[in-house]
Amino acid sequence: MSEETKALNFIEHIIEEDLQNGLSKDKLRFRFPPEPNGYLHIGHTKAIGISFGLGETYNAPVNLRFDDTNPAKEEQEYVDAIKRDIEWLGYEWANEVYSSDYFQTLYDWAVQLIKDGNAYVDSQSSEAMSAQKGTPTQPGVDGPYRNRSVEENLDLFQKMKAGEYDEGSHILRAKIDMQHVNMHMRDPLMYRVLKKHHHRTGNDWCIYPMYDWTHGESDYIEQISHSLCSLEFKPHRELYDWFKEHVYDYAADKLPMQPKQREFARLNLSYTIMSKRKLLKLVEQKLVSGWDDPRMPTISGLRRRGYTPNSIRTFIEKVGVAKRENVIDVSLLEFCIREDLNYSAPRIMAVLDPIKVVITNYPNDKVEWLEAENNQEDDSAGCRKVPFSKELYIEKADFKEEANSKFFRLKVGSEVRLKNAYIIKAESVVKDANGNITEIHCTYTTDTERKVKGTLHWVSIQHAIKAEVREYDRLFMDEAPDSHQDTDFMEFINPNSLKIIDAFVEPSVLEAQVGDRFQFQRLGYFNVDNDSKAEHLVFNKIVGLRDSWEKQKPNPQQQNNKPQQAQHKRPAIEAIKQLGKKYTNVPEEKQLISKAEIIKLSEEVTYEDLQPLFNTAAKKAGTRIATMIALRVLLKNGQERNSDIEEFITKAKDDKNELLVAEANAI
């Protein structure tokens, strides 16, 4: 049996290499270091999955460390929420620790650094200091307090600690190099005076350490072997190492391991935002019901929505780990939850948009309790009874007076199977004064062996339970709502992200408990919301079932119009895509040639070919430019403008790629 070697990500490669170079496996140790200033979101689960996942594969301890160095923003509420979320995801931390646990050690080391001439107290305004700091392209200059004597520095720092100075009057800085190319090395701040109550240390401290100083040394104190964080901390690494190497001189005998920081690209999900600050804004402005609103990308939101821990963990696994910017399609997340729930969720029947069916040849008062399988994917799930009677509800969308043969559902004159029950045939309809159908009259047969094409779900009207169903749509209408320079993310809010439906469900769900998940047959997966009461059931729609019928409906004319293109030749649209992909990278003369080619190819392209490209990822400017050029040709040849086209053009005009803006304006 040849064991298939699983592909490793770049972090695992680094660890394997370290192990081969002599690092003992029992020295491996990781950490997850959230700041308790907000709720964890789906983006954090990537970091959680990486560090805790590594802990699981190498059987190494993982610390949960709260990076609590800013008492102004941090609260116990967030600590509790974070712990709850990580536990819910199913991870176990070795130690629950706090950066604030190390305040004294950090202080002692800072004093050492001062004594060694590696840190000093600066007493300027923040404006003066930032002016001296320079810019990424210009070196900084030394400030006037840079060469204070060790004694003076020690004295000032001690008095800062003792609370003798006001906030903003003095700070402690590392003494490194104001001309350094890396701005983080230009005498970074280590301590500021902050007379705030801390959620754990109370009023013990008047000075609080900054991130770079605290984070790296916390790793060192905990003897973390690999400190993994997101890409934006890459420039901090040089400082991380500087601090670490200087402190090592003070503690090498007790703390031999020097941690290694490595960075990976954070997770981005299409149509959602990940910034804690922005999520907080949604909560504060009451655009959502709270951090756990089922539309929120927070872990608590996903939990309330009905996502399982397992589905989120497999999602993170599938997403992978690398160093390039990425936008994950939400469809992957949806796939993961469907896959999980398909095996575990019991099926029931519910009608969300009812229309009445009367079985004319069924006795008036008769009720039958028919057997229904709970989950055909799981034999152990067993069966239940569902009541059948003369008057039923089915979905409005499942009936048409007339329809073509592609419509497998109920239409007058033809038969359909009722799930778990009989085969019925629609005979006639009853309409109100406005011509709306109010009843469908059917006949039934008990011969259920017959083969019929469609199967519908239904509920018996007299037995149905009324329930509230909350159906969600994406919170934002834009693929990357917070990446626009002159449009605020709030402008993309989807006003219809919540739809409340009065639904009818089969009586077996009366016993359902908060959190229970079901498949409403043929509709999707739903769970019982926290707001649910015995007398008023509330369900959240987690995700719909895949629906290959719904998908082809919106553009019925598409199928007819599509010319049966011969497939021997490489289609023009493919060639255009190719040219577009490289468009922004090639030299200008070549761009002109490409453009001419695209224009020529566009003559053979249909709108249906082009339309899918409107959804091209925002970052792929080249493809969007090529699409724009082709679109211009189509419009010239008589293609009518529609909302998709308008949206594509408007979005392009707002882009930061000048070539794209120019092409958009040319239309």
Next chain:
RNA sequence: UGGCCUAUGGUGUAACUGGAAACACAUUGGUUUUUGGUACCAAAGAGUCUAGGUUCGAUCCCUAGUGGGCCAACCA
């Protein structure tokens, strides 16, 4: 007028020390089906940003471009 990171199908991630570009999602067909679900089978889709170089051979190494990201909070 800087530095660092990065570039592989529509999306994401692989390709062990250079050796016929793989997997998953999405898409499109088909089979099965008392869910237009699931499962299964199949197809299409990239020749690895560009230009050079090293090499018998480059997604992988080197150089230079180009595109994208990050870097100037007493935030983390």
